[in-house]
Amino acid sequence: PMTRELMFSAYAVTEPGAGSDVNRISTIAVRYGNEYVINGVKWWITNGSVASWYFVLAKVDGKPTGFVVPADLPGIIRGPKEINLGQHASNTVRITFEDVKIPASYRVGEEGDGFNIAMKTFDHTRPGVAAGANGVARAAINLALEYAKRRRTFDKKLISNQGISFPLAELLTKLDASRMLTLRAAWLIDNGKDNSKEAAMAKWFAADVAMEAAIKAAQILGGYGYTNEMPVEKLIRDAKIYQIYEGATEIQKMVIVAKMMRMKEV
Numbered sequence: 589p590m591t592r593e594l595m596f597s598a599y600a601v602t603e604p605g606a607g608s609d610v611n612r613i614s615t616i617a618v619r620y621g622n623e624y625v626i627n628g629v630k631w632w633i634t635n636g637s638v639a640s641w642y643f644v645l646a647k648v649d650g651k652p653t654g655f656v657v658p659a660d661l662p663g664i665i666r667g668p669k670e671i672n673l674g675q676h677a678s679n680t681v682r683i684t685f686e687d688v689k690i691p692a693s694y695r696v697g698e699e700g701d702g703f704n705i706a707m708k709t710f711d712h713t714r715p716g717v718a719a720g721a722n723g724v725a726r727a728a729i730n731l732a733l734e735y736a737k738r739r740r741t742f743d744k745k746l747i748s749n750q751g752i753s754f755p756l757a758e759l760l761t762k763l764d765a766s767r768m769l770t771l772r773a774a775w776l777i778d779n780g781k782d783n784s785k786e787a788a789m790a791k792w793f794a795a796d797v798a799m800e801a802a803i804k805a806a807q808i809l810g811g812y813g814y815t816n817e818m819p820v821e822k823l824i825r826d827a828k829i830y831q832i833y834e835g836a837t838e839i840q841k842m843v844i845v846a847k848m849m850r851m852k853e854v
């Protein structure tokens with residue numbers, strides 16, 4: 589039934605005291621007979637105001653456990669939309685759970701499975717996040733290329749200076765590399781193979797390329813890169829979050845290192 593009609597869901601894991609270090613969550617679920625009662629605060633939850641249900645990570649007797657929680661239950665309080673640097677169309681909110689009762693059957697997996705479920709989710713979502721970052725990089729390169737071909741300074745086109753054209757060549761190369769990493773990570777998970785390392789590689793690399801492309805595009809556009817007459821300033825603001833959410837860049841590198849520790853050679 590959850591997939592029969594179009595619905596939004598939200599992934600409610602982060603809390604004021606726990607972001608990268610998910611095991612530090614303090615939201616708790618206590619079992620009473622055939623029910624769990626959830627108490628805690630989740631924040632910076634994307635789609636928090638528009639979701640029909642949440643995946644909530646809470647501790648049961650100290651063990652991280654996942655739950656599906658319908659968003660309209662008594663005791664769920666949604667905060668106002670946060671004011672973010674970029675991605676203003678995205679809905680980021682705080683959600684408070686006060687004595688929220690759910691049937692025990694809404695638990696996902698067993699008690700204590702929640703951490704692994706929360707982490708495995710990223711194997712599916714990080715390729716998509718990387719694809720979004722690739723779109724930001726692509727838009728920035730397109731705007732810079734178009735401007736550099738058109739704009740004239742000192743009696744010649746901007747693009748005829750290698751100080752302008754070489755950064756564009758480098759960015760296009762990095763974008764293509766990022767697309768390959770993204771497609772590989774997506775292909776692996778679509779074909780039932782482990783992609784944790786590859787998804788982490790794609791996510792951090794795509795995020796960095798998007799940030800670099802947006803900043804360099806702004807330089808090529810000069811004043812137009814800074815004012816809102818052209819969308820490059822928006823791309824800079826939109827790019828930054830890719831380096832932070834869905835596991836910040838440092839966390840992606842921790843995932844890669846964990847896999848490398850089990851490799852004899854690369």
Ligand SMILES: Cc1cc2nc3c(=O)[nH]c(=O)nc-3n(C[C@H](O)[C@H](O)[C@H](O)COP(=O)(O)OP(=O)(O)OC[C@H]3O[C@@H](n4cnc5c(N)ncnc54)[C@H](O)[C@@H]3O)c2cc1C
Pocket residue numbers: 598599600601602606607608609631632633634635672680829832833834835836837838839
């Ligand atoms: C717009 C937005 C939307 C979000 N959407 C969601 C959502 O839908 N669901 C959800 O659950 N969360 C969401 N988040 C939360 C997001 O996933 C976290 O902000 C992110 O995981 C980082 O956690 P933190 O902010 O607590 O930073 P911290 O964990 O406090 O880390 C701070 C910085 O230190 C780095 N760092 C931490 N530990 C180490 C270490 N051991 N070594 C080196 N560097 C380290 C981190 O990479 C980061 O750069 C969202 C956040 C934002 C801003």
